[in-house]
Each structure stands twice: as structure tokens, then as C-alpha cells.
Amino acid sequence: MAELPDLSFEGAAMTRGFTLVAGVDEAGRGPLCGPVVAAAVVLDPARLPAGLNDSKKLSEKRRETLYAAIRAQAEVGVGLASVAEIDEMNILRASHLAMVRAIEALPRVPGHCLIDGNLLPRGLVLSAEAVVKGDARSMSIAAASIVAKVTRDRIMVDLAQQHPGYGWAKNAGYPTKDHLAALRNLGVTPHHRRSFKPVHNILYQAEIISA
Structure with missing residues (x-):
């Protein structure tokens, strides 16, 4: 059975003195249309939604269920970068811009951020580390991947009604x-x-x- 993400990265950050650790991920780098959406999530270790995993490994129904649980049991911030911004600065930079906006949208400023991928966003002034394949390794990043994916899918459903x-x-x-x-x-x-x-x-x- 494949291993599920855990709190190893979060725990390591906390042992270094960071009490508020956010996982950050994005959805929508590959599509031809629509915004790129990022989410930042600070989990409560005492109230963890059961079954957190990389959003790509979950069914749509399971993602929706976990999305509701994450919203109810964790601190969440969401950020978008528009199509115009994607075309202006390229998809990687726009994804990172959305990530920074998601972190800024959190109710509290995190001490440390776990960023999915191998690069840190420009302009991020907080303590942070890049985690390759983080959505399969860190529960916080997995939660962020779910929020970002569900949020973006809902945006695309709305746009589909406007452009059938x-x-x-x-x-x-x-x-x-x-x-x-x-x-x-x-x-x-x-x-x-x-x-x-x-x-x-x-x-x-x-x-x-x-x-």
C-alpha cells in the first residue's frame, strides 16, 4: 500500500521553533485556460481530516468531502493569478504569485511555509522550504492541493456555463x-x-x- 503524507516536515519545522507552519500548493499549471489557483493551509494537529492525500490520487467525491473538512478544521488561504498575469509573466511565475497571495490570505501569518515543488516563490519574505512532490509527503501540502484543486474546478464549472x-x-x-x-x-x-x-x-x- 502506498504511503500517505505525514507531519514529518511540519514537526521538523516546529522543533526549530516555528509554531505556525503552512503547506502551500497550486492547481492549474497545465490547462489552456482559466486562472492558476493556490492554497495555503495550516492544519491543527489535534483536528486532522482523515485520509489527507495528494489531490491527484483522490476521487472528485473524496476531494469534495475533504475540502469541506479542511475548511472546517484548518486555517485556509486561497490566491489566484489571472490569465492576463499568466500570459504576462509565464505560468511558473504566476503560480508563485498565486502562492504568495494564498499565504497572505491566511487568517494568521505563518512562521514557516512548506512550498510544493523545487523552487521558492520570488517575493516570499517568510521562512520557507521547497518540498519536491510535497503533496504526497506533507499533510499540510496535501490539504493545500485539495483546496486549490476543488476551488479551481469550481471556477471552471462556472466558466463552462458561460462558454459552453x-x-x-x-x-x-x-x-x-x-x-x-x-x-x-x-x-x-x-x-x-x-x-x-x-x-x-x-x-x-x-x-x-x-x-
């Missing part, structure tokens, strides 16, 4: 076969990331045709 035909409610904006076909047939929406190659190519082809 692209299947965003099911594909969450990822470049699935159906999404790419709709992009070619229906065109580019204001929510598509123009700096992403499939979207850029379609816009470029449209310019050639209209020229």
Missing part, C-alpha cells in the same frame, strides 16, 4: 482531444491563455487566414 462547448466542467481546461477540437471550431475565448502553444497556434493561423 469546450467541456471545461469535465476537462477543467486541460488540452483534451475534445477541448482542442472545440478550440479550433469555436475559437479562442477571453479565458484562454494566449501564451500557451495550442492557443497561440490557433490565433496565429486565424491571423494568416484573415490577412
